[in-house]
Amino acid sequence: MKDIAVMSGKGGTGKTSIAAALGVVAGANAVTADCDVDAANLHLLYDPEHQEHHDFWSGKTAVIDYDACTGCGICHEKCRFGAISIEDTRYVVDPLGCEGCAVCHHLCAAGAIEMQDVLAGEWFVSRNRFGHWFVHARLGIGQENSGKLVSKVKAEARSLAEREQIPYLIVDGPPGIGCPVISSFSGVDHVLVVTEATQSGLHDLRRLVDLIDFFKARASCVINKADLNDGARDDIERFCEARGVEVISTIPYSETFLDALQDGRTIMETDDVLIKKKINDIWNHLERTEMMS
Amino acid sequence: MKIAVASGKGGTGKTMVSTNLAYVASRTSEVALYDLDVEEPNCRLFFESDGEAEELVKLMIPVVDKDRCGFCGVCADVCEYNAMVTLPADVLVFPELCHSCYGCLEMCPEGAISEGFKKIGSTVVSRSGALTLVSGELAIGQPATTALVGMTKNRVHLAAGIQLYDAPPGTSCPVIEAVRDADYVVLVSEPTRFGLHDLDLMVQTLRRLGKPYGVVINKARDGDYRIEEYCRDNAIEVILRIPWRMDIARDCARGRLVAETIPDVGALFETMLETLRSRSPEVIA
Numbered sequence: 001m002k003d004i005a006v007m008s009g010k011g012g013t014g015k016t017s018i019a020a021a022l023g024v025v026a027g028a029n030a031v032t033a034d035c036d037v038d039a040a041n042l043h044l045l046y047d048p049e050h051q052e053h054h055d056f057w058s059g060k061t062a063v064i065d066y067d068a069c070t071g072c073g074i075c076h077e078k079c080r081f082g083a084i085s086i087e088d089t090r091y092v093v094d095p096l097g098c099e100g101c102a103v104c105h106h107l108c109a110a111g112a113i114e115m116q117d118v119l120a121g122e123w124f125v126s127r128n129r130f131g132h133w134f135v136h137a138r139l140g141i142g143q144e145n146s147g148k149l150v151s152k153v154k155a156e157a158r159s160l161a162e163r164e165q166i167p168y169l170i171v172d173g174p175p176g177i178g179c180p181v182i183s184s185f186s187g188v189d190h191v192l193v194v195t196e197a198t199q200s201g202l203h204d205l206r207r208l209v210d211l212i213d214f215f216k217a218r219a220s221c222v223i224n225k226a227d228l229n230d231g232a233r234d235d236i237e238r239f240c241e242a243r244g245v246e247v248i249s250t251i252p253y254s255e256t257f258l259d260a261l262q263d264g265r266t267i268m269e270t271d272d273v274l275i276k277k278k279i280n281d282i283w284n285h286l287e288r289t290e291m292m293s
Numbered sequence: 294m295k296i297a298v299a300s301g302k303g304g305t306g307k308t309m310v311s312t313n314l315a316y317v318a319s320r321t322s323e324v325a326l327y328d329l330d331v332e333e334p335n336c337r338l339f340f341e342s343d344g345e346a347e348e349l350v351k352l353m354i355p356v357v358d359k360d361r362c363g364f365c366g367v368c369a370d371v372c373e374y375n376a377m378v379t380l381p382a383d384v385l386v387f388p389e390l391c392h393s394c395y396g397c398l399e400m401c402p403e404g405a406i407s408e409g410f411k412k413i414g415s416t417v418v419s420r421s422g423a424l425t426l427v428s429g430e431l432a433i434g435q436p437a438t439t440a441l442v443g444m445t446k447n448r449v450h451l452a453a454g455i456q457l458y459d460a461p462p463g464t465s466c467p468v469i470e471a472v473r474d475a476d477y478v479v480l481v482s483e484p485t486r487f488g489l490h491d492l493d494l495m496v497q498t499l500r501r502l503g504k505p506y507g508v509v510i511n512k513a514r515d516g517d518y519r520i521e522e523y524c525r526d527n528a529i530e531v532i533l534r535i536p537w538r539m540d541i542a543r544d545c546a547r548g549r550l551v552a553e554t555i556p557d558v559g560a561l562f563e564t565m566l567e568t569l570r571s572r573s574p575e576v577i578a
Contacts, residue, residue: 009333011462012304016487038463039301039494041487060373080394096469096502101373101394141498144466147436175303175462176332179436199548200308200335207333210433229546253542261485262517 007173009204014224019172030168033157034136048126060100060115068112075104147179196225197233226250297475301491303462306511311459313552319424323454331429342419356409368397413437478506507532
């Protein structure tokens with residue numbers, strides 16, 4: 001099984017639209033996984049029918065037993081995350097600030113602080129409306145541990161692909177270069193970077209390619225909105241050449257992306273033959289590259 | 294006054310709104326703009342600076358004095374992040390897993406653990422007219438986004454004037470850290486399925502935090518009023534509507550401030566600033 005991750009660094013470059021379209025082109029040959037668990041969107045185009053639904057318990061939060069609390073304040077004093085404050089006459093834990101480190105639990109002489117498991121989200125194994133496997137998740141509001149949920153989604157999607165003997169896994173990755181992105185790198189064979197011809201796109205591409213090198217993954221690049229800024233596009237092409245990242249497609253700025261999103265369709269379901277051909281070519285290129293490696 | 298600009302979904306124009314709002318506000322007030330999208334900080338691309346001051350940002354990691362260590366295993370037991378492993382005659386530390394909670398240091402019965410440091414990124418302060426720009430930049434391969442967001446905010450404090458936070462995308466801990474001390478949150482959305490879905494996630498998040506907020510509709514196209522309808526149904530104020538226009542997209546793509554280069558867009562941001570001022574005249578003015 002080959003693991004292809006679609007990533008972008010910058011948000012809004014068209015990453016999810018392109019990942020969704022590649023999933024449609026790959027059809028029964030791919031399991032698709034939405035690893036942008038913070039702001040998961042792929043399900044909005046795939047209308048999945050859930051086959052399995054699981055709670056995701058991860059991390060812990062401190063809970064104070066006020067019958068046992070002596071008010072000594074060591075929890076407040078030793079919390080490095082500023083998550084314990086005084087409200088009215090007692091110490092309270094801010095669950096959104098608590099890192100679950102349990103330092104307060106260990107140091108409380110009265111044994112008044114218990115660490116409770118946190119329901120951090122949920123994850124699903126589904127069939128999308130085309131009948132193909134789709135693994136996705138929802139992180140609880142304001143939860144941490146999105147990296148761990150990404151790892152869970154990836155692990156489940158990988159084992160599903162192996163069990164069903166499906167040759168490809170297509171991952172819609174999170175934006176940025178931080179914890180959830182790092183989690184999406186585990187086991188990846190090929191990173192398809194979707195950037196846009198803007199100054200911000202170029203800046204974020206540099207940082208993402210640095211991260212890709214850090215993990216020594218293969219990468220290729222799609223320049224979306226390629227006619228927005230010719231100078232930025234040229235700079236992106238030069239940068240990619242210097243870093244050994246092949247630019248496999250350039251896609252002009254197009255309202256097709258917006259129109260499709262507006263109606264909840266993938267771009268493969270629009271009438272835009274130019275863009276549909278480009279997506280087909282991208283998938284053919286990825287298949288060819290991954291078959292040979 | 295502290296105003297955070299957040300979006301849920303990436304690419305809705307959050308940085309466009311925060312940079313242009315900062316620019317317009319800096320014509321009449323002292324303004325500090327904090328780029329808290331530390332994984333991909335882009336605010337700096339939009340301003341010419343008169344010089345920059347960079348500072349490394351470090352977090353504590355444990356350093357074990359093996360002459361004093363009894364290899365009892367307490368440090369590894371209390372570490373919730375598996376950043377320490379105790380062997381019969383050694384202790385291994387994995388700095389990238391460490392959350393700098395100081396648990397091991399507090400609990401070591403031999404006092405064998407002291408403070409070391411790992412670099413997680415840097416903060417850069419630059420000036421552009423009456424605007425102070427503070428950018429957090431996460432080092433490549435570092436997962437400590439949330440910690441760097443907090444430390445970027447603490448780099449510079451303004452006694453008066455407006456502090457603007459350009460928040461990271463998403464709805465998880467880095468965003469919470471970015472908006473937790475804000476007086477008001479501007480949510481930038483776009484009228485697409487993705488935009489509406491992620492706006493709703495941010496609205497739920499801010500309701501949980503009890504923050505006042507309003508919505509900017511960016512890339513607004515005639516005939517699509519889904520965000521307006523959502524806001525009306527949920528009694529949320531729409532503070533600005535920016536049309537979907539090619540001249541705006543192109544100037545943003547070139548790293549230009551559209552409030553400066555396109556007069557009617559500049560007027561939109563002036564109006565937005567007035568609206569925000571009227572929300573809390575005593576603190577902003």
